[in-house]
Amino acid sequence: METTLQTERLILNRPRGEDVDAMFRILSDRRTTRHNPGDTLGWREEAEGLFAHWEDQWDRHGVGYFAVRLPERTDPIGFAGVKHVLLDDRPVLDLYYRLEYRSWGKGYGTEAVRAVVVHVNELLELPPIMARVKPRNVASAKIVAGLGFIRAPGLDLSADDEHEDVYVLNWDRQL
Numbered sequence: 631m632e633t634t635l636q637t638e639r640l641i642l643n644r645p646r647g648e649d650v651d652a653m654f655r656i657l658s659d660r661r662t663t664r665h666n667p668g669d670t671l672g673w674r675e676e677a678e679g680l681f682a683h684w685e686d687q688w689d690r691h692g693v694g695y696f697a698v699r700l701p702e703r704t705d706p707i708g709f710a711g712v713k714h715v716l717l718d719d720r721p722v723l724d725l726y727y728r729l730e731y732r733s734w735g736k737g738y739g740t741e742a743v744r745a746v747v748v749h750v751n752e753l754l755e756l757p758p759i760m761a762r763v764k765p766r767n768v769a770s771a772k773i774v775a776g777l778g779f780i781r782a783p784g785l786d787l788s789a790d791d792e793h794e795d796v797y798v799l800n801w802d803r804q805l
């Protein structure tokens with residue numbers, strides 16, 4: 631059965647094939663990926679490949695990245711969800727949220743990410759969740775801190791001179 635999350639202003643559900651255009655539009659926009667330039671999509675085919683990965687997560691785990699929608703618009707304003715990953719061989723969830731640039735600053739990020747976290751806490755009984763935040767990404771840090779994530783400096787990630795602050799929730803639990 632399809633999972634739909636409803637918030638005061640948003641609807642979150644599993645992305646559909648027709649959302650690949652919006653994935654490409656949003657994830658190829660360098661304003662959206664300003665804190666993660668290496669993730670910027672260059673070709674629509676990359677969005678198709680990403681969509682296949684996202685489908686695989688949903689099929690295997692019953693949860694993944696949601697399309698974030700306004701009721702009055704057909705194309706999503708962004709994406710938010712979790713991915714199952716291994717961190718030092720330990721299964722955990724990696725939190726993801728990315729909205730189109732013109733929808734920033736209206737509280738949609740907070741609203742969408744809260745809905746995702748509440749959902750996975752219920753579905754997977756308080757799973758360990760990590761959020762990777764670029765130090766200059768103030769909005770991103772505020773969102774996770776507001777949801778009760780705590781800084782875990784010992785888990786901070788550095789690759790290719792890029793540092794990411796790691797925040798965690800339910801970290802003493804098992805997935």
Ligand SMILES: CC(C)(COP(=O)(O)OP(=O)(O)OC[C@H]1O[C@@H](n2cnc3c(N)ncnc32)[C@H](O)[C@@H]1OP(=O)(O)O)[C@@H](O)C(=O)NCCC(=O)NCCS
Pocket residue numbers: 662663664665708725726727728729730733734735736737738739740741762763767768769770772773776
């Ligand atoms: C991170 C992101 C989802 C935030 O979404 P948003 O809808 O703009 O966030 P909100 O409006 O809910 O704001 C969240 C908080 O950050 C603050 N904020 C928003 N934009 C800000 C900015 N540019 N500078 C400082 N603070 C900011 C808000 O005031 C709010 O603070 P509060 O909780 O104290 O009220 C959005 O900026 C985005 O998609 N960024 C690109 C992708 C990304 O960086 N994702 C995170 C890592 S995967």
